[in-house]
Amino acid sequence: MSDSSENKLAxxxxxxxxxxxxxxxxxxxxxxxxxGISKGFPGVQALDDVSFSLRKGEVHAILGENGAGxxxxxxxLSGALQPDSGRIxxxxxxxxxxxxxxxxxxxxxxIYQELSLVPWLSVAHNLFLGREWMVGRFVMSPKKxxxxxxxxxxxxxxxxxxxxxxxxxxxxxxxxxxISRAFSRNARFILMDEPTASxxxxxxxxxxxxxxxxxxxxxGILYISHxxxxxxxxxxxxxxMRDGKSVYSGPAGELSLxxxxxxxxxxxxxxxxxxxxASPGELLLEANDGVSGAGGILLTxxxxxxxxxxxxxxxxxxxxxxxxxxADPDPEIRLRIGGTEVSVSSPxxxxxxxxxxxxxxxxxxxxxxxxxxxxxxxxxxxxxLSRFGxxxxxxxxxxxxxxxxxLSIKCPSDSVDIATLSGGNQQKAVLAKWLAxxxxxxxxxxxxxxxxxxAKLEMYQQMNALCREGKGIILISSDLPELLSMSDRLxxxxxxxxxxxxxxxxxxxxxxxxxxxxxxESQILQNGSGRV
Amino acid sequence: MKTQRRSGLTTVLSRYxxxxxxxxITLAMALANKSFLTVPNLINVARQVSINxxxxxxxxxxxxxxxxxxxxxxxxxxxSCVAMIIIQATxxxxxxxxxxxxxxxxxxxxxGAFVAMAGIPPFIATLAGLTIYRGIALIITxxxxxxxxxxxxxxxxxxxxxGIPVPVIIMVVVVVLMDFLLTRTAFGAHIYSVGGNEExxxxxxxxxxxxxxxxxxxxxMLTALAGMVLMGRLSSAQPNTGEGFELDAIAAVILGxxxxxxxxxxxxxxxxxxxxxxxxxxxxNLMAVDAHFQLVAKGVIILLAVLLDRYxxxxxx
Numbered sequence: 001m002s003d004s005s006e007n008k009l010a011x012x013x014x015x016x017x018x019x020x021x022x023x024x025x026x027x028x029x030x031x032x033x034x035x036g037i038s039k040g041f042p043g044v045q046a047l048d049d050v051s052f053s054l055r056k057g058e059v060h061a062i063l064g065e066n067g068a069g070x071x072x073x074x075x076x077l078s079g080a081l082q083p084d085s086g087r088i089x090x091x092x093x094x095x096x097x098x099x100x101x102x103x104x105x106x107x108x109x110x111i112y113q114e115l116s117l118v119p120w121l122s123v124a125h126n127l128f129l130g131r132e133w134m135v136g137r138f139v140m141s142p143k144k145x146x147x148x149x150x151x152x153x154x155x156x157x158x159x160x161x162x163x164x165x166x167x168x169x170x171x172x173x174x175x176x177x178x179i180s181r182a183f184s185r186n187a188r189f190i191l192m193d194e195p196t197a198s199x200x201x202x203x204x205x206x207x208x209x210x211x212x213x214x215x216x217x218x219x220g221i222l223y224i225s226h227x228x229x230x231x232x233x234x235x236x237x238x239x240x241m242r243d244g245k246s247v248y249s250g251p252a253g254e255l256s257l258x259x260x261x262x263x264x265x266x267x268x269x270x271x272x273x274x275x276x277x278a279s280p281g282e283l284l285l286e287a288n289d290g291v292s293g294a295g296g297i298l299l300t301x302x303x304x305x306x307x308x309x310x311x312x313x314x315x316x317x318x319x320x321x322x323x324x325x326x327a328d329p330d331p332e333i334r335l336r337i338g339g340t341e342v343s344v345s346s347p348x349x350x351x352x353x354x355x356x357x358x359x360x361x362x363x364x365x366x367x368x369x370x371x372x373x374x375x376x377x378x379x380x381x382x383x384x385l386s387r388f389g390x391x392x393x394x395x396x397x398x399x400x401x402x403x404x405x406x407l408s409i410k411c412p413s414d415s416v417d418i419a420t421l422s423g424g425n426q427q428k429a430v431l432a433k434w435l436a437x438x439x440x441x442x443x444x445x446x447x448x449x450x451x452x453x454x455a456k457l458e459m460y461q462q463m464n465a466l467c468r469e470g471k472g473i474i475l476i477s478s479d480l481p482e483l484l485s486m487s488d489r490l491x492x493x494x495x496x497x498x499x500x501x502x503x504x505x506x507x508x509x510x511x512x513x514x515x516x517x518x519x520x521e522s523q524i525l526q527n528g529s530g531r532v
Numbered sequence: 533m534k535t536q537r538r539s540g541l542t543t544v545l546s547r548y549x550x551x552x553x554x555x556x557i558t559l560a561m562a563l564a565n566k567s568f569l570t571v572p573n574l575i576n577v578a579r580q581v582s583i584n585x586x587x588x589x590x591x592x593x594x595x596x597x598x599x600x601x602x603x604x605x606x607x608x609x610x611x612s613c614v615a616m617i618i619i620q621a622t623x624x625x626x627x628x629x630x631x632x633x634x635x636x637x638x639x640x641x642x643x644g645a646f647v648a649m650a651g652i653p654p655f656i657a658t659l660a661g662l663t664i665y666r667g668i669a670l671i672i673t674x675x676x677x678x679x680x681x682x683x684x685x686x687x688x689x690x691x692x693x694x695g696i697p698v699p700v701i702i703m704v705v706v707v708v709l710m711d712f713l714l715t716r717t718a719f720g721a722h723i724y725s726v727g728g729n730e731e732x733x734x735x736x737x738x739x740x741x742x743x744x745x746x747x748x749x750x751x752x753m754l755t756a757l758a759g760m761v762l763m764g765r766l767s768s769a770q771p772n773t774g775e776g777f778e779l780d781a782i783a784a785v786i787l788g789x790x791x792x793x794x795x796x797x798x799x800x801x802x803x804x805x806x807x808x809x810x811x812x813x814x815x816x817n818l819m820a821v822d823a824h825f826q827l828v829a830k831g832v833i834i835l836l837a838v839l840l841d842r843y844x845x846x847x848x849x
Contacts, residue, residue, distance in 0.1 A: 325735075327734070327735055347735045347736070347737050348737040348738070348739060350737075351737035352737075357735060359732075359735060364729070364731060364732070365729075365732050365735055366732055366735075367729060367732060368724075368725050368728040368729045368732050368733065369728060369729060369795070370728050370795045370796055371724055371725065371728050371795070375721060375724070375725070378721075379721065379725055379733070379736050380736050380737055382718035382722070383718060385718070386717065386718045389717045389718055389719055390717050390718075391716055391717060391718055391721065433736060437737075
């Protein structure tokens with residue numbers, strides 16, 4: 001049944017041969033699987049001896065925290081990354097997916113979060129991009145292109161206009177075009193990375209309907225999502241990943257959502273985190289999320305404390321921070337600083353309010369590459385260092401030297417290009433420019449991303465030192481153990497809202513992940529009592 | 533971490549690569565023609581180079597912010613025409629020159645407003661300026677040059693102080709002043725920052741728009757100053773003058789090691805770049821090289837110089 005519908009499409013369209021559509025040789029399991037896959041990056045073991053299988057005609061969901069290794073696995077299956085060791089099996093035979101093209105030829109299609117349609121081409125054109133030969137040898141007849149596209153859409157039961165410009169479609173429709181493209185290429189396995197991240201409820205329903213259609217056609221679907229509630233709706237099997245390992249694999253429905261969450265968390269915290277007890281002082285900042293309106297949770301920050309902002313990728317933490325800092329001004333986000341209420345309209349205003357931000361994207365938003373360490377550190381205080389616009393170089397060097405020493409920024413001299421420093425030292429220089437400005441409210445957005453363990457430790461010690469000096473820190477981190485360990489209190493964000501405010505004592509990884517996944521308090525508490 | 537030992541020669545060459553090119557070209561010209569390396573001829577070269585250097589100094593500021601100004605040639609014409617009309621009307625050179633420089637600043641502000649506030653790419657905004665300013669110059673003069681053989685303004689182009697041409701003195705003052713602005717002031721540091729990483733600069737509290745606006749105003753005023761010098765030298769204002777000046781200025785800036793991507797560059801480098809072009813012109817003329825051939829040779833030499841510079845930079849990094 002499933003094979004015939006796939007063949008039908010292929011025959012009707014003449015879209016190439018239906019490779020392997022008639023199933024696998026007798027005795028061999030039909031499907032895409034990996035055995036004992038490992039993959040390391042400098043400083044992290046992203047995948048550690050992972051085995052996983054995707055059968056024909058099933059939806060297999062992969063769950064896991066940020067950084068659990070889901071995306072790395074997806075990239076290996078799509079040919080974008082090569083494993084260090086282990087085997088990839090297709091219908092029982094070992095295959096090499098040396099690049100995305102090889103994966104595509106083997107029948108594995110990937111739909112990434114960032115969609116890859118060409119906005120100025122029509123939907124039909126996008127559908128056959130790179131395979132124009134299917135429509136015509138040299139000249140592509142628009143009529144034929146439309147006809148072919150319509151055939152694909154009708155097979156999938158979609159009502160998309162082949163003539164529309166891809167860029168004019170909504171996110172959901174663009175996604176459907178991508179799915180159609182994968183389907184029309186006889187993809188037997190479709191890998192989806194967070195397909196619902198930017199869709200509305202109705203769009204999600206539409207997408208799920210199409211996933212059902214694909215399933216019936218015998219397509220195996222690997223589904224990565226942060227939205228736990230979707231899993232029960234759509235998945236046949238569930239695999240949980242943690243720290244690069246596959247820690248659970250079983251039929252959907254075997255475990256409840258809270259039980260799944262408890263499998264996702266539980267990374268050992270150890271004593272990598274030298275957090276010192278804080279003694280919070282006066283109130284520095286009170287801020288809303290800009291979405292919840294009156295009655296929503298307010299974020300407060302006191303002198304000497306670290307307030308963590310937890311949430312899954314895409315929850316809107318960085319966006320909130322940028323808005324609060326005036327980088328992307330949003331009048332809905334109101335801050336109360338020193339008794340006055342403001343909505344910050346520029347980073348310069350934020351600076352004058354005593355705020356500082358170490359941005360998530362160090363290279364593009366933090367560093368002024370090609371300029372010296374000295375320049376980068378003193379860039380925020382040139383007005384203080386100059387008289388009649390002329391910079392007092394002696395004082396400039398003194399300030400720069402002070403912070404190089406204070407933060408132990410390792411550099412041959414303060415005149416070297418900042419880009420030549422290691423990641424950790426670059427990060428410290430970005431922090432230094434706000435300390436030089438004597439900012440009291442410091443936003444650290446993923447401050448330890450991409451820096452090695454030693455540099456992380458130094459960053460934590462800096463945070464302690466700042467707290468002792470009476471500064472307040474807002475810490476955004478996708479590393480949950482880090483966030484839980486280094487924060488005195490934390491707020492959880494879900495879909496751009498502050499959904500929970502937790503103290504250090506009451507916050508557990510399960511709880512944070514539960515709130516971050518959109519579970520309600522009662523759902524989370526229910527689990528707590530159930531497990532005791 | 534990434535720093536490695538580099539050979540001393542490479543460092544020297546990469547830092548002063550354009551100086552090396554200047555030296556080689558000077559040497560070649562001196563060998564090819566006996567009258568090249570004489571004091572009168574060198575003073576002549578400096579005077580010929582002065583106008584391009586004054587314009588290029590402003591262009592350097594603009595290019596360091598990753599911008600460009602294509603309107604300088606037209607602005608030379610417009611500012612000198614306005615100045616001359618006022619000198620004709622009032623008889624006051626001072627008044628005319630002030631007005632001319634004011635026009636330069638205003639035109640720069642016009643360019644800068646479109647770039648900094650409206651966010652129009654500098655290439656487009658100043659391309660529009662290129663035709664607009666030329667058009668206005670032609671309109672106000674009726675398309676004919678205004679010639680005048682008397683007045684203080686002539687000193688700017690023809691005067692001598694202790695045997696040194698006034699244009700050369702103006703050039704040196706401009707270069708020293710602009711280098712000071714760029715390397716010693718907060719404004720200069722902001723220019724480098726904006727060119728190096730605009731978003732990081734904005735997030736550091738720098739008024740990126742203001743910095744961009746001001747570099748175009750500065751560039752416009754210097755271009756007008758160059759227009760005044762030219763007016764003095766030619767004893768006239770010509771609405772058709774200055775065509776192609778933008779290309780010579782951009783070439784000088786690039787030859788001087790300033791990156792079109794922004795963030796890097798020096799005024800001294802630009803001056804060296806202007807001299808490279810000036811010496812090529814002068815030397816070719818002394819050798820009586822065919823003018824058409826000169827164009828080709830100049831282009832090839834510019835390409836080679838930039839390739840050399842890029843090669844040395846890659847070696848350094």
